[in-house]
Amino acid sequence: MKKIAVVHAFEAEQITLPSNSDMEVKQFICGCGKAKAAAATMKIVLTYKPDIVVNVGTAGSCNHQVGDILVCNTFVDRNLLPLVEFGLEAKISVDTNNDVAQKLVSGSTLGTCNTGDNFVYEPFGDGDVCDMEAFAIAQVCQSENVPMIALKYVTDIVGQNSLKIWEEKLADARKALTEFWIEKFK
Secondary structure, three states: EEEEEEEOOHHHOOOOOEEEOOOEEEEEEEOOOOHHHHHHHHHHHHOOOOEEEEEEEEOOOOOOOOOEEEEEEEEEEEEOHHHHHHHHOOEEEEEOOHHHHHHHHHHOOEEEEEEOOOOOOOOOOOOOEEEEEEHHHHHHHOOOOEEEEEEEEEEEEEEHHHHHHHOOOHHHHHHHHHHHHHOOOO
């Protein structure tokens, strides 16, 4: 039986997961921001020992429409990008060569998630969507050799309607992400 850790930033992002005899799926809340996400993910990986971590949550975008769902397999830390020349890692691509990731990737729109310690109000450069946790989750999983992938529902168009619309779209995000999960694992 596969052990899947589904990690959300907020309780308001939790989806309804159906039971499946092939998978043990447990949901966790990591909190907002890279530091909380990294600390929580390390604890999850060390105590729950999942076969894969799936970060499920919301994101802003400049390139996609509200309601789009992207499966992210590349992660950029927008706060570290200016320091790459000094040897800091600011981009991670994860391996999707496992059965759980393959189910999520199959027929989905793949994307890059740009992560940073701020809510984005202006175009953010590298990436399809932006959030505040995914890069940190990916970095911990990479360091512990645990596969990871992210599902991101676009709640807002960066620079147009960001924070207010994000709050209004949480219920839509939960519903759509639940339906996406059910469709992939039926």
